[in-house]
Amino acid sequence: MAQAKGNGAVADTATLDLDTTAPVDDDGEDTVAEAIDADQIDDLFKDLKTLLNTVEKLQKARQDVGDIKPLILRLLDGELLSGEELEELRGGIGGLSKILKMYNDYQTALERAQPARTILDQLLKS
Numbered sequence: 841m842a843q844a845k846g847n848g849a850v851a852d853t854a855t856l857d858l859d860t861t862a863p864v865d866d867d868g869e870d871t872v873a874e875a876i877d878a879d880q881i882d883d884l885f886k887d888l889k890t891l892l893n894t895v896e897k898l899q900k901a902r903q904d905v906g907d908i909k910p911l912i913l914r915l916l917d918g919e920l921l922s923g924e925e926l927e928e929l930r931g932g933i934g935g936l937s938k939i940l941k942m943y944n945d946y947q948t949a950l951e952r953a954q955p956a957r958t959i960l961d962q963l964l965k966s
Contacts, residue, residue, distance in 0.1 A: 901939045908928065
């Protein structure tokens with residue numbers, strides 16, 4: 841899957857160009873780190889950091905909204921809410937909009953970070 845990068849270049853996030861003829865160390869194992877392009881490694885770390893930051897922001901936004909679901913359900917059931925509950929709901933609904941945007945950002949970051957799994961699996965074989 842190709843995705844545009846900030847500099848206008850397109851990065852392929854579905855596959856990595858791993859050199860299948862990687863050098864072999866004394867144990868007879870491929871040295872995966874040497875087989876991966878340095879730019880790919882930098883991109884993977886950036887993608888992982890972006891994913892981490894996105895998850896942190898999403899979790900914080902969820903905490904900020906609190907538990908407004910019961911208030912929304914009461915509102916949808918036609919119940920009258922107190923002035924304080926309405927204010928809490930007003931703020932919470934604005935926060936829900938923020939959470940939806942952050943969730944979309946999270947999905948994108950998660951997708952972009954998936955190639956790191958392949959490299960981690962190869963580097964951390966036990």
